[in-house]
Each structure stands twice: as structure tokens, then as C-alpha cells.
Amino acid sequence: MNTIYEECIKACIECMEACNHCYDSCLKEEDVSMMAGCIRLDRECADICALAIKSMQSNSPFAKQICQLCADICEACGNECKKHEHDHCQKCAEACFRCAEECHKLAA
Amino acid sequence: MNTIYEECIKACIECMEACNHCYDSCLKEEDVSMMAGCIRLDRECADICALAIKSMQSNSPFAKQICQLCADICEACGNECKKHEHDHCQKCAEACFRCAEECHKLAA
Amino acid sequence: MNTIYEECIKACIECMEACNHCYDSCLKEEDVSMMAGCIRLDRECADICALAIKSMQSNSPFAKQICQLCADICEACGNECKKHEHDHCQKCAEACFRCAEECHKLAA
Amino acid sequence: MNTIYEECIKACIECMEACNHCYDSCLKEEDVSMMAGCIRLDRECADICALAIKSMQSNSPFAKQICQLCADICEACGNECKKHEHDHCQKCAEACFRCAEECHKLAA
Structure with missing residues (x-):
């Protein structure tokens, strides 16, 4: 696999998991x-995040642009999550901000 | 395009739209x-529904199996939606049941 | 549904169908x-296109940004497709350019 | 997160990566x-695999059915990949069979 994507893919996988878990927990x-x-x-x-992972893993010519958009959405999600005290929200916010940072680096 | 899929694709597109609209409306x-x-x-x-549409439009060897699963999920969603009086829920239930029927026919 | 999205959703649905059909035909x-x-x-x-449709149908706060990216990818796909004489490629190119135009309008 | 899904999610993530990489490599x-x-x-x-991951991470009531379908598709993909000598195909076949096994276990 293309190693320039390694850190960013990892951050996207963790963010996707945190968001799916937070989504389920919020509904409960x-x-x-x-x-x-x-x-x-x-x-x-x-x-x-799922689309960004797919684009990086398959060497899409649009991987950088998708990661740029991913960074924006991660930031918005992180800002919303960090307002709530639930543990799943706080952890999700952290994962979102870390992912936004990696996506920004990649898109630069 | 493969015409055996035409009616089912149409029902899936309408169901997807009704579900996305109902999702947005429920959150409000x-x-x-x-x-x-x-x-x-x-x-x-x-x-x-989005996956079923993609599988039919691209002649996936798994189109029938995906439509079978789609029918099950449409029925569950329709049964939940019809419990609620909101117009968006009632319309969504109708679209779900119609889609379940088309998906069942195709998967048979 | 939000009517400002109507034309763009229609163009995205047609483009998605043309692309999935062209994908299948190219592999054959x-x-x-x-x-x-x-x-x-x-x-x-x-x-x-599938993501853009979902974002518009569910009133995503990122619908415009997703449509902007969709326009770029549609143009790239249309430019590639129009190089090939196959009927499915020519039709796909047309659908891509029409979709790019609608997405640009929406994102503006 | 729901820990009964842990092994299966891991296998799906590895399979998704192997498939996306194999897809890109095959096109080259x-x-x-x-x-x-x-x-x-x-x-x-x-x-x-992406859908299975999402369903498990968000505790979907359809996670088992989606994993059952995922197992079938993984097996078909693994059987196709193992016919080809390319390193990316052989590795992909392995990841597919491992994922099929985990998905079968979960769906049982």
C-alpha cells in the first residue's frame, strides 16, 4: 500500500469507529x-471517513480533495461532540480532531 | 441497462429518498x-437501498442477495415508520413497503 | 424535500446510473x-454522486461542499469517457457534464 | 464498543484494505x-466490508444478516483472487477467507 497514506488511514479508521459508536450511544x-x-x-x-479510507487505499486521484473535505467535516463533528459531557462524545471529539489534523496534513 | 432491474431500481430510488427525508425530519x-x-x-x-441500486446498475453477481437483504430492512423500517403519525413517516412507510415488494420479486 | 436540490439530485441520479452502467460495460x-x-x-x-444525493436528500450542512467535489470528479470522469467511442462511454460523458454543471450551480 | 464484534470488525478492516489495494493493483x-x-x-x-463494519460499530439490528452476506461475497472474491499469481491477489484471497470465517462465526 501507498505508505504516505498510512497515518491518515489509521486516524480515519479510528475516527469512523468513534463516530459510529457515538451515533449509536446518542440514540440510546x-x-x-x-x-x-x-x-x-x-x-x-x-x-x-469511510470514503476517505477507500480513496486512499485504492490510490484515487481525488484522495487529497476527499481528505480536505473529510478534515472540514471532522472539525465540525469534533466541535459538536466536545460540547457534550458523555464519555462517548468526548472520545469522539478527540478522534475527530486527530483525524482532521492528519487529513489536513495529507491535503496540504 | 439491464431491464429486469428497472422497476426495482425505481422503487429503491424512491425509498432511499423517502428514508433520507424522514431521517432529516425526525431529527428536527x-x-x-x-x-x-x-x-x-x-x-x-x-x-x-443505495447499495442495492449500485449492485443492480452495475450487474453485480450479488444483486439478488443484496435485494433480499434490502427487502428485510425495508420491511423493518416500514413497520417502524407506520407507527408514527408524521406525514414524513407515513410516506416513508409506503415507500418502504413498495420497495420491499419489488426487492422480494427480484430476489425470488 | 428541499426543492432547491431537485434538479441537482436528478442529475446526480442519472449520472450515477450512467457511471455504474459504463463501469459494468467497460469490464466486459x-x-x-x-x-x-x-x-x-x-x-x-x-x-x-451517491454521497451527494444522500447529503442533499438529508439536508446535510455539507451538501454544497460535497457537490463541489462531485462536480470536480464528474468533470474528470466525463473527460475520460468522451475519449472512448463506445456508446456507454459517450452517454456517460454527457451525464457527467450535465451533473457537473448542476453541482457547480448548487455549490456557487 | 460491543466486544462480540471486535474480531470480526478487525477482519473486515483488513479485508477491505486488501481488496482496495488489489483493485488498484489489478487496474495497473x-x-x-x-x-x-x-x-x-x-x-x-x-x-x-465497509457496510459490515458500519453495521457492527453502530450496533445495527441487521449486523448479523449483513455479515452473512459479507461472508458470501468474501468467499467469491477469495476464490477469484487465489486463481491469480500476483502477490496482491494471493494476499487478498487470504484476507477474504479469514474475513469470511469471522463473518460466518458472527452470523451463526
């Missing part, structure tokens, strides 16, 4: 209404 | 907690 | 080697 | 025509 919280923004962004973020 | 309802099951199944259903 | 051509670039871009283009 | 081989079946199944397999 008592006050789902408060988590609506988080649910929506978790889904967006998990989906764009 | 006042009582999101009541809609948690609907949100989750709308997402599952929109995603499997 | 006698000289697959000549079609390698087309196969790759058909896949990329069908996948980003 | 001298004789692409011979690789057409492999290219097609690599794509199918990478896509269903």
Missing part, C-alpha cells in the same frame, strides 16, 4: 433531542 | 427521543 | 486495458 | 482483461 441517551446535532454529524463524519 | 421533531428507532432504521434503509 | 469490453482509467473514474464518480 | 497490471473478474469482486467485497 435519555434526552435524544439534545443529541440531534451530534447524531447528524456523527453520521456525516463516519461516512466521509 | 420536537420529541426526538420518540423517533430514535425511526432515525436508526431510516439510515439503515437508505444505505442498503 | 474486449480490450479492458484501454478502459482502466474509465473503470476507475466511473467508480469514483458513481460513489461521489 | 499489463493484462487488465484477465483481471476483470478480480476488479469487479474486489469492489463488491470492499463495499460490503
